[in-house]
Amino acid sequence: MKNETRPTPGPWTILEDGSGEPDSMKRDSSGDVYREECRIHSLTAKHSVAHVYLGAGKAIPKSDGRPGGMQEYRPTPAAIAQQVANAHLIAAAPEMYEALARIVEMLRLPDDEWDGEHDQLALTGRVMLAEQVLAKARGEEVQP
DSSP states (O other): OOOOOOOOOSOEEEOBOTTSSBSOEEEOTTSOEEEOEEEEEETTTTEEEEEEEOOOEEEEEOSSOOOSSOEEEEEOHHHHHHHHHHHHHHHTHHHHHHHHHHHHHHHTSOGGGOOTHHHHHHHHHHHHHHHHHHHHHTTOOOOO
């Protein structure tokens, strides 16, 4: 029996604030701004589908002069980079699924149903779509 549950329709994107930075910016006690999470949003369904926490923080001593062990945690640059990469991969998931499904559909055609050059062009187009989706998953700018 096939799973009939469908994911939230794509495309999905990482929400950004007006500065072009991923959503959910935080400010630590010294006033430095950092990202706490990335929200992944469905452009079709118009709601968030996932939150990627940019955790793996390191202790930052409080700068307000309070004594004794009071620390806050904030993500390290390496942790942020890895989790932002994860967010891009998640945001590309619906399009990756669709591109892969189209390629598999075409490759499953029986040999006697292949239409030579026409089907080769169609397959090439589907592979190009898959390459665009892979670039999105890597966080690269993709031309429509």
